[in-house]
Amino acid sequence: xxxxxxxxxxxxxxxxxxxxxxxxxxxxxxxxxxxxxxxxxxxxxxxxxxxxxxxxxxxxxxxxxxxxxxxxxxxxxxxxxxxxxxxxxxxxxxxxxxxxxxxxxxxxxxxxxxxxxxxxxxxxxxxxxxxxxxxxxxxxxxxxxxxxxxxxxxxxxxxxxxxxxxxxxxxxxxxxxxxxxxxxxxxxxxxxxxxxxxxxxxxxxxxxxxxxxxxxxxxxxxxx
Amino acid sequence: xxxxxxxxxxxxxxxxxxxxxxxxxxxxxxxxxxxxxxxxxxxxxxxxxxxxxxxxxxxxxxxxxxxxxxxxxxxxxxxxxxxxxxxxxxxxxxxxxxxxxxxxxxxxxxxxxxxxxxxxxxxxxxxxxxxxxxxxxxxxxxxxxxxxxxxxxxxxxxxxxxxxxxxxxxxxxxxxxxxxxxxxxxxxxxxxxxxxxxxxxxxxxxxxxxxxxxxxxxxxxxxx
DNA sequence: ATCTAAATTTAGCCTCGACTAAATTTATTT
DNA sequence: AAATAAATTTAGTCGAGGCTAAATTTAGAT
Numbered sequence: 001x002x003x004x005x006x007x008x009x010x011x012x013x014x015x016x017x018x019x020x021x022x023x024x025x026x027x028x029x030x031x032x033x034x035x036x037x038x039x040x041x042x043x044x045x046x047x048x049x050x051x052x053x054x055x056x057x058x059x060x061x062x063x064x065x066x067x068x069x070x071x072x073x074x075x076x077x078x079x080x081x082x083x084x085x086x087x088x089x090x091x092x093x094x095x096x097x098x099x100x101x102x103x104x105x106x107x108x109x110x111x112x113x114x115x116x117x118x119x120x121x122x123x124x125x126x127x128x129x130x131x132x133x134x135x136x137x138x139x140x141x142x143x144x145x146x147x148x149x150x151x152x153x154x155x156x157x158x159x160x161x162x163x164x165x166x167x168x169x170x171x172x173x174x175x176x177x178x179x180x181x182x183x184x185x186x187x188x189x190x191x192x193x194x195x196x197x198x199x200x201x202x203x204x205x206x207x208x209x210x211x212x213x214x215x216x217x218x219x220x221x222x223x224x
Numbered sequence: 225x226x227x228x229x230x231x232x233x234x235x236x237x238x239x240x241x242x243x244x245x246x247x248x249x250x251x252x253x254x255x256x257x258x259x260x261x262x263x264x265x266x267x268x269x270x271x272x273x274x275x276x277x278x279x280x281x282x283x284x285x286x287x288x289x290x291x292x293x294x295x296x297x298x299x300x301x302x303x304x305x306x307x308x309x310x311x312x313x314x315x316x317x318x319x320x321x322x323x324x325x326x327x328x329x330x331x332x333x334x335x336x337x338x339x340x341x342x343x344x345x346x347x348x349x350x351x352x353x354x355x356x357x358x359x360x361x362x363x364x365x366x367x368x369x370x371x372x373x374x375x376x377x378x379x380x381x382x383x384x385x386x387x388x389x390x391x392x393x394x395x396x397x398x399x400x401x402x403x404x405x406x407x408x409x410x411x412x413x414x415x416x417x418x419x420x421x422x423x424x425x426x427x428x429x430x431x432x433x434x435x436x437x438x439x440x441x442x443x444x445x446x447x448x
Numbered sequence: 449a450t451c452t453a454a455a456t457t458t459a460g461c462c463t464c465g466a467c468t469a470a471a472t473t474t475a476t477t478t
Numbered sequence: 479a480a481a482t483a484a485a486t487t488t489a490g491t492c493g494a495g496g497c498t499a500a501a502t503t504t505a506g507a508t
Contacts, residue, residue, distance in 0.1 A: 009495070029456055042496055044457055049494090063456060063503060093317065094343045104337055111331040119318045233465070253486055266466050268487055273465090287473065287486060 008110050011079045012036060013046060014057060017068055018076035026065030077137040082109040082117060084130035084137075089120045091131040098131040098177070099170035132173075133164030133183035133219070148219035151187075152212060154199065159188040160220035167217045179208050181218060232334050235303045236260060237270060238281060241292055242300035250289030301361040306333040306341060308354035308361075313344045315355045322355040322401070323394035356397075357388030357407035357443070372443035375411075376436060378423065383412045384444035391441045403432050405442060 016035040020027035029047070033040040051060035057072030068076060086105040090096040096104070121127075121139065128136055128144060135144045148163045162185045167173055176182065180203040190207070191200035197212040210218075240259040244251035253271070257264040275284035281296030292300060310329040314320040320328070345351075345363065352360055352368060359368045372387045386409045391397055400406065404427040414431070415424035421436040 030454090038495090039497060040456065041458085041498080046495070048457090094340070094347065096343075100339075104340055107335040107337075108332065111335055113328055113331075115324075116318070116328055119320075123318060254484090262465090263467060264486065265468075265488085270465070272487090 009046070010050065010057075011075070011110055013050065014068065014072055014076040015079045015083075017058065017066055018073065018080065021067050026067045028065045032066070074141045077141040077143060079109055080143075081137040081139075081141070082112055084134055085117060085120050085124070085127075086112070087130045087132070088124055088127050088136070092124060097174075098182070099173035101131065102168065102170075129164070129183065131183070132166070133162070134166075135164075146219075148221055150216050151199065151201075151210070151218040151220050152197070152215035154189045154220065154222075155192050156189050159186065159223040161186050161223060162218060163221050164219040165217060166219065172214075176214070176218075180204060180206055181208070181210075181214075186223065187220070233270070234274065234281075235299070235334055237274065238292065238296055238300040239303045239307075241282065241290055242297065242304065245291050250291045252289045256290070298365045301365040301367060303333055304367075305361040305363075305365065306336055308358055309341060309344050309348070309351075310336070311354045311356070312348055312351050312360070316348060321398075322406070323397035325355060326392065326394075353388070353407065355407070356390070357386070358390075359388075370443075372445055374440050375423065375425075375434070375442040375444050376421070376439035378413045378444065378446075379416050380413050383410065383447040385410050385447060386442060387445050388443040389441060390443065396438075400438070400442075404428060404430055405432070405438075410447065411444070 013032070013036065016032055017027045020031050020035065029040050029043050032047075033043045036043065047058065047060050047066050050058050051066070055071055056069050057075060058066050058068055060066045083105050086108050087098075087101040090101045090104055091098060118139075126139075130136055135146055137143050146164070149160075151160070151162075154160060162181060162183050164183060165173070165176060165181065167176065181187075185203060188202045189199055190202055192198075197215075199210050199215055201208050201210055237256070237260065240256055241251045244255050244259065253264050253267050256271075257267045260267065271282065271284050271290050274282050275290070279295055280293050281299060282290050282292055284290045307329050310332050311322075311325040314325045314328060315322060342363075350363075354360055359370055361367050370388070373384075375384070375386075378384060386405060386407050388407060389397070389400060389405065391400065405411075409427060412426045413423055414426055416422075421439075423434050423439055425432050425434055
């Protein structure tokens, strides 16, 4: 029987570094600490150890934040692939709703085998997006490019398909679900208020007035 | 977010204590160490801490081994229920074979939620046995009574249904599978050799001669 | 250019759960 | 009943990965 390795937290560090560095800049100690729900001093310690280890996963310079090496990025994408495949699979085969899956997937993502990953991916037909519409890294660990636009940028007469809902709060997710605002759904913008940045949107027969706080979290693909 | 608690290894201790104490006698330090693949001294340390904790899970007296309290037993059955439901579910929904499931279930059993447990139990129709025929503890954490007989006790002319195959070695499991000796299958004993304790058994159209080493691991229910 | 506030790092400490080596207790054999 | 062997426990150590408090660095504002 193999040693179980302390790869558990490391995976969490890598995953969050990936997310924090997506916009190009290094991940700060503080931001990482907030994401991981631990103290900044602990992050510094862990990052310093990580940066020193044999297969170099992260690049680190004091006070400058941390970034992933190509190897570290692959490791992060592996975890993210696990997470998103698991969410998809929990929703599709066990009837979880999109506001319930995150926590469960968070725990499972660290312990499933590559074999398990392959099996659920195949069973689901190698999906490209999870239930929130987040892109699932491919089997060879590339993150597909996202060509969506925030709903907040649409204006009257434009129609679009909702691709992604970048919200984590379960209450908000349930609310959006009740408004019919879920991935795959088609919408049409009918009004725009420059004053408060609200959009009026038709979803089927429903008419919803959506504030900025929501419209920046919904990403769509325009229908020409 | 909750603290993740060091309940991981504790669950392993409880599970193995449960198994070792099934025949009535306390689990010895040495046996536990072998099962857990750690050194006896480590077991002593952990058991002493466990025995001191607030919800008392184990009963321990120096040099006398360890047993489970009712609470500890419930905790053990919870893990075992997780394990066996997971094995069943991996086989039935993801196409794992019975020689592949153990390792994966071993890792998953510690991280699934009670909600997840309920969902797979329901999806599987609340099964009572796992793919090896092991009894699955009920939702209220009782271990059903096992009324099977070892195949080794059968004699010519007796027919039976295989209920349980108490083997862990993947090679042996694949071998038994190739002989058709899996739970649910009906067999009939045609010969018995008192000399070497071999049984000749008809499985469908197959005739197998089975040695003691195998016949003590297969448990059956007689067909009257 | 300096001063202050915020971010980060350092230093030292703690708990967990393993380990080794040595001591002790129990069991077996003569 | 003593002697040896086997099992168990004790004592002390280690690495992981957190934490706090204090020191230091960077950044923003006057």
